[in-house]
Amino acid sequence: MSQRIPVRELADSFRGRASEALADDQLRTNFRVAMDSLMKKRADAFPDEDEREGLREQGNHIKARALSRLPDLLEQLEEKLTDNGVKVHWAETTEEANRIVHAIIEARQGSQVVKGKSMVSEEMEMNDYLAERGIECLESDMGEYIVQLDGEKPSHIIMPAIHKNRRQVSKLFHDKLGVDETDDVNELIQVGRRTLRTKFMEADVGVSGVNFAIAETGTLLLVENEGNGRMSTTAPPMHIAVTGIEKVVENLRDVVPLLSLLTRSALGQPITTYVNMISGPRKADELDGPEEVHLVLLDNGRTGAFADAQMRQTLNCIRCGACMNHCPVYTRVGGHTYGEVYPGPIGKIVTPHMVGLEKVPDHPSASSLCGACGEVCPVKIPIPELLQRLRQENVKSPAEQPKVKGGGAKYSRRERAIWRFWVALNTSPVFYRLFLWGATRFGRLAPKKAGPWTDNHAAPVPARKSLHDLARTHLEKGEGQP
Amino acid sequence: MSARSNILGRLRASLADTRPRPDDFDETLVTGPWQYPPQERIKRLRSLMEAVQTELHLVTSESWPAKVEALLEARGLANLLYAPGTDHGRQLAAHWQAGGAKPELLAYDRPVEAWKEDLFWKVEASLTGTVGGIAATGSLVLWPDRHEPRLMSLLPPLHIALLKASEVEDNLYTIMQRQGWSAAMPTNLLLVSGPSKTADIEQVLAYGAHGPKELVVLILEDA
Amino acid sequence: MTELFYDAAPNATRVAPERSGARDYPPKPAEITLFGTCVVDLFYPEAGLDAIRLLEREGIRVHFPQAQSCCGQPAWTSGYVNEAREVARAQLNLLDNGLPVVVPSGSCAGMFRQHYREVFADEPDTLQRVEDLAGRTFELTEFLLHVCKVQWQDLGAPTQIALHTSCSARREMNTHLHARALLGTLANVERLEHDHESECCGFGGTFSVRMPEVSGAMVLDKTRSLVESGAVEMVTADGGCLLNINGSLEKQQQPFRGRHLASFLWERVSGEVTP
Numbered sequence: 001m002s003q004r005i006p007v008r009e010l011a012d013s014f015r016g017r018a019s020e021a022l023a024d025d026q027l028r029t030n031f032r033v034a035m036d037s038l039m040k041k042r043a044d045a046f047p048d049e050d051e052r053e054g055l056r057e058q059g060n061h062i063k064a065r066a067l068s069r070l071p072d073l074l075e076q077l078e079e080k081l082t083d084n085g086v087k088v089h090w091a092e093t094t095e096e097a098n099r100i101v102h103a104i105i106e107a108r109q110g111s112q113v114v115k116g117k118s119m120v121s122e123e124m125e126m127n128d129y130l131a132e133r134g135i136e137c138l139e140s141d142m143g144e145y146i147v148q149l150d151g152e153k154p155s156h157i158i159m160p161a162i163h164k165n166r167r168q169v170s171k172l173f174h175d176k177l178g179v180d181e182t183d184d185v186n187e188l189i190q191v192g193r194r195t196l197r198t199k200f201m202e203a204d205v206g207v208s209g210v211n212f213a214i215a216e217t218g219t220l221l222l223v224e225n226e227g228n229g230r231m232s233t234t235a236p237p238m239h240i241a242v243t244g245i246e247k248v249v250e251n252l253r254d255v256v257p258l259l260s261l262l263t264r265s266a267l268g269q270p271i272t273t274y275v276n277m278i279s280g281p282r283k284a285d286e287l288d289g290p291e292e293v294h295l296v297l298l299d300n301g302r303t304g305a306f307a308d309a310q311m312r313q314t315l316n317c318i319r320c321g322a323c324m325n326h327c328p329v330y331t332r333v334g335g336h337t338y339g340e341v342y343p344g345p346i347g348k349i350v351t352p353h354m355v356g357l358e359k360v361p362d363h364p365s366a367s368s369l370c371g372a373c374g375e376v377c378p379v380k381i382p383i384p385e386l387l388q389r390l391r392q393e394n395v396k397s398p399a400e401q402p403k404v405k406g407g408g409a410k411y412s413r414r415e416r417a418i419w420r421f422w423v424a425l426n427t428s429p430v431f432y433r434l435f436l437w438g439a440t441r442f443g444r445l446a447p448k449k450a451g452p453w454t455d456n457h458a459a460p461v462p463a464r465k466s467l468h469d470l471a472r473t474h475l476e477k478g479e480g481q482p
Numbered sequence: 483m484s485a486r487s488n489i490l491g492r493l494r495a496s497l498a499d500t501r502p503r504p505d506d507f508d509e510t511l512v513t514g515p516w517q518y519p520p521q522e523r524i525k526r527l528r529s530l531m532e533a534v535q536t537e538l539h540l541v542t543s544e545s546w547p548a549k550v551e552a553l554l555e556a557r558g559l560a561n562l563l564y565a566p567g568t569d570h571g572r573q574l575a576a577h578w579q580a581g582g583a584k585p586e587l588l589a590y591d592r593p594v595e596a597w598k599e600d601l602f603w604k605v606e607a608s609l610t611g612t613v614g615g616i617a618a619t620g621s622l623v624l625w626p627d628r629h630e631p632r633l634m635s636l637l638p639p640l641h642i643a644l645l646k647a648s649e650v651e652d653n654l655y656t657i658m659q660r661q662g663w664s665a666a667m668p669t670n671l672l673l674v675s676g677p678s679k680t681a682d683i684e685q686v687l688a689y690g691a692h693g694p695k696e697l698v699v700l701i702l703e704d705a
Numbered sequence: 706m707t708e709l710f711y712d713a714a715p716n717a718t719r720v721a722p723e724r725s726g727a728r729d730y731p732p733k734p735a736e737i738t739l740f741g742t743c744v745v746d747l748f749y750p751e752a753g754l755d756a757i758r759l760l761e762r763e764g765i766r767v768h769f770p771q772a773q774s775c776c777g778q779p780a781w782t783s784g785y786v787n788e789a790r791e792v793a794r795a796q797l798n799l800l801d802n803g804l805p806v807v808v809p810s811g812s813c814a815g816m817f818r819q820h821y822r823e824v825f826a827d828e829p830d831t832l833q834r835v836e837d838l839a840g841r842t843f844e845l846t847e848f849l850l851h852v853c854k855v856q857w858q859d860l861g862a863p864t865q866i867a868l869h870t871s872c873s874a875r876r877e878m879n880t881h882l883h884a885r886a887l888l889g890t891l892a893n894v895e896r897l898e899h900d901h902e903s904e905c906c907g908f909g910g911t912f913s914v915r916m917p918e919v920s921g922a923m924v925l926d927k928t929r930s931l932v933e934s935g936a937v938e939m940v941t942a943d944g945g946c947l948l949n950i951n952g953s954l955e956k957q958q959q960p961f962r963g964r965h966l967a968s969f970l971w972e973r974v975s976g977e978v979t980p
Contacts, residue, residue: 019918030684054511065503072491090486142691143682159682166684172807189680189688196692201602217667227636227678227693234632235594245560250505252664254511267681270530273617274693276675283669288594299485303492312496328905332922343583368909368923369782370872384873385823391784410784411858419780419788426792431770439747445552452917454580456924457495457952460748467741467753471769474754 014362017337027163029332034162038325041268042376059261062254064318070306073215073248074297080218083110084280086293089392097298098129101240104294105135110204114196115139116222116229118209119157119240119319120298122341123354126207137207140196140228149176155335157342158266163334196228206232206290210243211318214259216251219279220295223263223272230276238279240289245297246315258318261378266320301353304405304438310389311404315348316379321346323373323383329366338363345373349386356406357394363472364390397453408459436466509655516618516653523617523650524701530620534676535689537698546700547577548551550609550642553698554585561586563601563638567629570611570644590631592601601633607640614648614657617674622699623657624672632670641694646702730851731841736766737848740796740817742810743775744944745965752944752965755844756809759971760875763853770799776816781824782910792937793824797834805841807848809967810944811874814844819877844874845967846883846942859891860976867897867936869927869950869963871943872905884942884966891973901926901933908949926951932961 021027046052066073077087089104091097101124105113113135115121127137127148139148143160147153150172154160169188170181179191195368208229212221222229233239249255263269282289304313324330324344335343339344340351340360348363358366364387373383393407395415402408424471425431443462483491518526528538541549554562565571566589576589579584588605610630614623622643626632635641651657654673658664663671689695735741735758735826741753757767761808776796781789790865808814818839825831849855868888870881886894907923914920928950931939941947941963950963971977 015916015918018916022918022922030578033492034532034685048515051511051515058508058511061503061506065505068497068500068503071490071497074493092485092488096485105611139684140692142680146682159685161682162685164683164776166686169683184687185683185686188683189691192886193690193692196510197602198690201598215663219667219671225678226680226682226691228691230632230636230672231692234636237595245493251507252667253509253655253658256653256658259654260512270620271673271675273534273674273676273679275621275675277667277671279667279671280669283628286669287592287628288633289631289669299488299489301821303489304934306493307496328907328923329916329919332926350954362915364784365912366919368872368905368907368912368920369910370905371876372872372903372905375876388784388823389783391782391785392786395784396689416785417533417786419783422780423791426777428796429774432774433771436746443747452914453952454956455917455919455955456950457915458696460952462747463750465750467746467750468769468771470750470754471739471741471757472771474757475767475769481596 007360010375014150014337014339014366017339018333018366021333026165026334027334030121030163030165031331034159035325035331040268040320042265042325043266043268045268045270055257055261056380058257058380059318059378060316062249062258063318063379066249066254067246067306067312067315069250070245070248073250074245076215077213077218077248080215081295082148082218084218086218086280086295089294089296089414091296094298094300097124097300098126099240099295100296101126101242102130102133102135104113104238104240105130105205106370108204108292110136110238112182112199112203113137113205113207114140114199114203114236115144116206116208116224116232117160118207118242119341120209120244120299121207123300124242124298126242138196138199138203140199140232141224142192142226142228145196146172149173153341155320155343156324163336199346200231200235202239203236206234206236206239208232208239208241210241210247210295211262212255213243213248214252215248217279219252219277221255221259222275222276222278223259224276225273227274230274233276233278234289237290237294238294239281240294240296241278242296242298245299245302246317262318264319265322265376265378282399301355301405305350305353309405311349311353311386314346314353314386316381317346317350318379319346320378320379322376326372326376328368328370328372344381345387348382349381349383349390352404352406355405356405357390357402358406358409361394361409364394431466436468440464440466440469484499498656510616512655514655518652523556523652524647526617527615527620527650530696531676531699534595534620534679536582536676537696539698539700541700543702543704546644546702547574549700550574551577551584553642557607557640558604559585559605559640561588561604563588563590563634564606565589565610565630565634566591568611569627571610572683574609590634592684594631594633601637605638605644606640609642609644610634612645613649613659614653616654616657617650618653619673620674621654621673621675621696626672627668632672635672635674636693639690639694639698640698641677642698642700644700644702646704648704728851731805733763733853736768737807738768738770738800738802739804740773740776740800740808740813741769742808742813742944744948745809748948749944749965753809754968755965755971756807756967758975759845759849759967760807760853762974763855765847765853768804772799776813777824778813778816778820779910781816781820787823790824793821794831797821797831797838798934800838801834803837803841803850804846805843805848806838807843807847808846809942809965811844811871811878811880811942814842814946815874815877817842835946843879844878844883844942846880846887847878849970850883850887853891855887857890857974859893859973861891861973863893863895863896865936866895866969867899867934867939869902869906869931869932869939869941869943869946871941871946872903874943875903880942885975887970889898890942897934900930900937902930905948906949908945910945913949921953924949926952928957928959928961931963932959940966940969942966
């Protein structure tokens with residue numbers, strides 16, 4: 001397992017990957033079934049609408065308050081953690097974060113890393129970076145373990161292997177681990193348990209993410225159901241936590257509503273099996289726990305998003321995944337179609353700040369703006385509004401100075417000219433009436449195959465008389481008028 | 483310039499001429515819907531924990547060691563990890579000494595490094611205390627320390643936890659305030675709400691992912 | 706802008722659903738302006754006319770300014786703010802006479818009610834007029850239900866229908882509740898739920914041509930669940946969704962069709978069957 005894990009090559013556009021995904025019946029069934037179930041669980045977990053809305057409002061306020069004091073809170077967090085014996089590191093880029101993590105491991109001559117679930121480490125592509133330097137980095141969340149074993153990336157931020165069914169996992173375990181095939185999910189999990197337990201015992205470093213970093217007390221809070229997070233942060237002699245700078249909250253009590261929102265929105269659970277609050281390394285007289293604890297605070301474009309008051313709201317995200325669970329697009333195409341670490345609606349609005357909008361120019365358009373994501377977001381990120389904003393940034397000309405990193409990638413003189421024509425049409429009553437006149441008379445002569453619309457629809461046929469005509473005739477007659 | 487000063491500098495520049503949002507934390511939102519009459523607390527805790535495959539028993543402060551013995555016997559387990567430096571550890575050891583063949587009692591009395599392999603593979607059950615319970619979410623609060631280390635509630639396939647009925651609070655906010663957590667957080671503070679589980683394959687719930695496959699809560703009727 | 710962010714309530718356009726009954730409704734006015742919308746204008750003009758008839762039946766004088774065109778939504782959702790603003794300004798000027806504006810399409814009403822605020826965010830003076838327009842804009846079913854407080858006698862034969870509501874309109878303005886309530890007053894109409902009723906039909910304006918593969922998959926699922934609902938037909942108060950759903954059904958050569966809610970309602974209360 002020490003060789004670099006090959007990431008499956010993917011066609012290089014959203015539409016291309018979407019077409020592949022849509023043609024895969026198994027994949028579509030896997031996602032539809034899973035998303036339906038997750039939506040139901042969330043709905044059941046919030047039986048009281050007023051309670052839910054009050055909590056969402058509070059969640060939003062807590063995150064907005066934390067962001068409004070972000071630099072101060074980061075300093076306070078660093079100070080408290082340092083007092084508690086945790087070493088804090090800062091990284092502007094993923095490259096820098098990887099260098100820091102590597103140096104920490106080197107200093108301890110570590111060679112085996114076991115990882116709890118961490119999306120930030122996915123952002124960093126830490127596994128590959130360390131593997132290239134001879135350090136094995138093994139995922140220990142069951143879902144992450146499965147996708148790593150198959151040389152894939154997670155397709156969902158909290159359910160990494162949601163795209164696979166039990167037969168596919170069984171075959172994978174059979175091929176890679178040499179165990180007998182089985183349809184029994186319990187047996188499959190026990191295979192993972194046995195394999196990974198050895199790794200937990202042998203690892204010299206545990207890496208984890210952070211759900212909430214509490215400035216008041218210098219505490220890293222992690223939620224999980226499996227116990228792999230606790231294993232990774234307790235069993236090896238060293239623990240390295242990596243997190244984005246937006247995860248800091250002011251007070252310990254602030255996590256009460258956020259925790260409730262997170263676990264209920266994500267999985268419909270009142271709470272996860274484990275809530276693990278870490279406030280320091282093993283004390284001198286303690287018998288277990290890591291001797292060293294490090295926290296790496298990563299920027300990777302977050303300060304860029306922060307600089308824009310509207311896009312700053314993307315930093316409210318607590319990574320629950322509810323937006324993808326409720327997204328009709330995500331449900332149909334799955335997480336890999338997005339081609340980036342963070343899929344789904346939240347991925348579309350956070351990724352541009354990390355990699356630049358020019359790398360993901362189709363993402364903002366891959367939404368019907370139905371609003372389901374914004375409706376369920378536990379911290380009330382107005383996702384559709386931010387998608388809309390990205391669409392604007394996407395089509396700005398250089399002279400209009402796009403404000404989001406990589407903006408303007410979709411600027412096209414031709415398309416702009418079409419919209420200018422549309423403006424002329426819709427702002428000149430004479431021109432508009434002329435258009436209606438033409439369309440109602442000759443519209444039915446239009447070709448039956450015209451552009452992408454007719455891929456899915458019969459060609460639309462304009463009426464013989466427009467409402468302008470019908471209304472004028474009707475109102476002039478005055479029959480129905482009171 | 484360091485990464486630290488660059489990051490903080492950019493954040494501060496973005497916040498120029500703004501005021502921090504006021505702290506409008508409303509505790510009624512996280513306490514109001516989660517309050518129970520005292521006699522209902524245990525009931526709620528029980529129903530929530532049973533829903534995630536936790537076994538709960540009502541015991542007395544005298545009878546519980548015998549219950550532990552019976553639980554181990556029923557499962558045919560060979561040993562039990564315990565914390566010799568705690569009150570409940572001493573009570574358990576005293577019961578164990580009083581005659582009859584019992585599963586082996588293993589004391590967590592040395593650093594993990596000294597017996598990692600045994601801890602990971604040989605220990606079959608553990609007994610720990612708790613510092614309280616939470617009715618709203620069906621959770622136990624564990625505050626591991628040098629006497630009762632963290633791995634005790636994680637490594638053994640069976641985890642037995644003692645919970646005093648009088649220490650079950652309504653909700654997380656209440657217990658956090660009442661026990662003054664923010665003033666002195668321990669190295670590790672844990673909420674445990676069932677045995678380890680996963681739904682990562684087809685969302686089928688499977689218990690015993692990496693931590694205990696079974697969680698048994700002994701509720702001490704001390705009120 | 707930064708100051709605004711900290712002191713204002715979080716901008717939650719489309720996010721926070723308006724609670725039912727949250728809006729104060731005026732008494733029934735003597736006159737209104739009908740904003741027909743471009744899709745109804747060109748593809749479902751009869752539905753626009755039926756909306757006029759329904760309103761006239763309630764004793765309201767309807768104005769239809771001939772200079773009206775489009776609300777600006779296509780450019781707005783495509784990211785062309787300046788273009789959207791120019792078209793929006795033309796409608797804003799046209800509708801500036803203080804009369805209530807009734808719109809037989811949820812998403813276009815939502816444009817007036819919610820998104821003109823964003824379109825004109827940088828023009829404080831215009832924003833006052835935008836607020837004024839937002840306050841007197843009503844989606845058709847909302848207007849019939851809450852302002853006209855219609856009391857209808859259902860003259861149609863017993864039937865079973867499915868209802869589809871535009872996602873943005875439902876989330877911005879609770880149009881699904883209004884439409885359900887209106888249909889509920891019709892004695893011989895049974896509304897059947899369909900699978901994933903609240904899910905998007907895949908239209909999304911230019912989404913349907915920019916992402917035809919995904920949009921196509923969505924509308925296929927939507928039409929399947931509509932057909933399988935057992936309903937005789939589908940009704941909707943949104944022209945865009947109707948264009949999408951009917952276009953797909955026709956392409957699939959399915960006999961099942963949707964029609965505009967205004968036409969359906971007019972048929973039930975007038976006893977006239979529109980061709």
